[in-house]
Amino acid sequence: MSTTETAIASAEAHSAHNYHPLPVVVASADGAWMTDVEGRRYLDMLAGYSALNFGHGNRRLIDAAKAQLERVTLTSRAFHHDRFADFCTQLAELCGMEMVLPMNTGAEAVETAVKTARKWGYRVKGVPDGMAKIIVAADNFHGRTTTIVSFSTDHEARADFGPYTPGFEIVPYGDLTALREAMTENTVAVLLEPIQGEAGVLVPPSGYLPGVRELTRERNVLFIADEIQSGLGRTGRTFACEHEGVVPDMYVLGKALGGGVVPVSAVVSSAAVLGVYRPGEHGSTFGGNPLACAVALEVVAMLRTGEYQQRAAELGDHLHQELGLLVGGGAVQAVRGRGLWAGVDIDPAQGTGREISEKLMDRRVLVKDTHGSTIRIAPPLVISKEDLDWGLEQLREVLRG
Numbered sequence: 001m002s003t004t005e006t007a008i009a010s011a012e013a014h015s016a017h018n019y020h021p022l023p024v025v026v027a028s029a030d031g032a033w034m035t036d037v038e039g040r041r042y043l044d045m046l047a048g049y050s051a052l053n054f055g056h057g058n059r060r061l062i063d064a065a066k067a068q069l070e071r072v073t074l075t076s077r078a079f080h081h082d083r084f085a086d087f088c089t090q091l092a093e094l095c096g097m098e099m100v101l102p103m104n105t106g107a108e109a110v111e112t113a114v115k116t117a118r119k120w121g122y123r124v125k126g127v128p129d130g131m132a133k134i135i136v137a138a139d140n141f142h143g144r145t146t147t148i149v150s151f152s153t154d155h156e157a158r159a160d161f162g163p164y165t166p167g168f169e170i171v172p173y174g175d176l177t178a179l180r181e182a183m184t185e186n187t188v189a190v191l192l193e194p195i196q197g198e199a200g201v202l203v204p205p206s207g208y209l210p211g212v213r214e215l216t217r218e219r220n221v222l223f224i225a226d227e228i229q230s231g232l233g234r235t236g237r238t239f240a241c242e243h244e245g246v247v248p249d250m251y252v253l254g255k256a257l258g259g260g261v262v263p264v265s266a267v268v269s270s271a272a273v274l275g276v277y278r279p280g281e282h283g284s285t286f287g288g289n290p291l292a293c294a295v296a297l298e299v300v301a302m303l304r305t306g307e308y309q310q311r312a313a314e315l316g317d318h319l320h321q322e323l324g325l326l327v328g329g330g331a332v333q334a335v336r337g338r339g340l341w342a343g344v345d346i347d348p349a350q351g352t353g354r355e356i357s358e359k360l361m362d363r364r365v366l367v368k369d370t371h372g373s374t375i376r377i378a379p380p381l382v383i384s385k386e387d388l389d390w391g392l393e394q395l396r397e398v399l400r401g
């Protein structure tokens with residue numbers, strides 16, 4: 001057996017099969033490229049589902065992490081540490097908000113958003129105890145905890161994990177009328193992805209997000225934008241909401257916030273909303289730890305210049321222009337997305353998304369399929385135009401058959 005086959009067989013024998021990875025075993029990576037255990041190089045067109053927006057081994061982020069590793073890595077929130085205030089202040093400023101509640105994973109931040117909205121509903125809005133409702137969209141992806149899968153519409157993500165957490169109402173994504181009709185006095189929040197990533201990079205109809213903003217403001221309901229995947233540069237802006245001129249009441253951030261180095265997530269909002277917490281009411285041992293804060297501070301500093309957003313916008317225009325040329329030629333049925341982020345619907349006659357991904361892997365390009373015949377393209381924002389063009393050429397070759 002090859003080194004690759006041995007590693008995969010061993011992983012399959014000793015790890016739960018909750019993923020179906022492509023048969024590549026990565027040993028190192030740099031920028032937009034990964035190298036496997038047999039020395040083959042692959043172009044990373046997934047970027048850890050946008051956790052690697054700044055590329056593998058980003059010098060600034062690695063240096064920030066190394067420097068912090070030598071000083072202090074963990075204090076717990078029982079004590080203050082000297083990176084915490086800067087991290088919260090600067091992240092809040094980047095978001096145009098006032099307060100930050102740091103956690104680790106995206107799902108934890110979504111859970112935090114849910115808890116915050118409920119508490120705000122009872123303490124500020126005056127919803128009767130136990131009655132708070134949060135409206136979410138069909139085909140959402142917000143994470144994997146028992147509460148979050150309770151409001152998923154994806155059978156695989158949800159089946160066999162009940163009993164489910166009540167208090168959620170599901171409406172079709174992009175449908176303002178359905179949202180208006182679902183709202184009651186007890187609605188405390190609307191939780192949405194401004195672009196639905198896992199669903200296939202679905203961009204809502206223009207006017208939808210401003211409509212949600214208007215409706216939530218009118219009804220004294222929090223608008224929570226899950227920008228874990230769409231935020232922090234991916235779409236060519238700091239936040240995907242910006243494309244529609246919308247400012248939500250709360251951003252939920254994760255993935256790229258940790259620079260692909262450490263898990264860092266956060267809820268960012270106003271003092272009126274995050275101010276509802278008192279000591280003991282919520283927390284996390286690792287949330288806001290010194291190493292996480294040091295890396296995330298560097299991420300925030302990098303985003304402040306706007307250069308990554310601009311790069312994503314320019315390369316994204318190019319990506320969408322090139323992908324657009326494939327639509328209608330038989331192999332590609334539709335392309336969606338914004339910035340350096342695209343969902344490509346392949347004609348099912350050409351094969352499943354998985355089969356296309358495997359063929360791309362044989363040509364040394366790594367992507368991930370989603371839902372049947374859709375593949376997602378989301379390279380690190382640091383990818384060169386030449387590498388992006390090379391990756392697109394491999395896609396054209398695969399589709400040519």
Ligand SMILES: *Cc1c(COP(=O)(O)O)cnc(C)c1O
Nearest residue numbers: 105106107141142143226228229
């Ligand atoms: C990835 C993702 C999450 C969950 O983040 P984890 O770090 O995997 O828990 C939540 N929401 C969105 C939109 C995501 O893309």
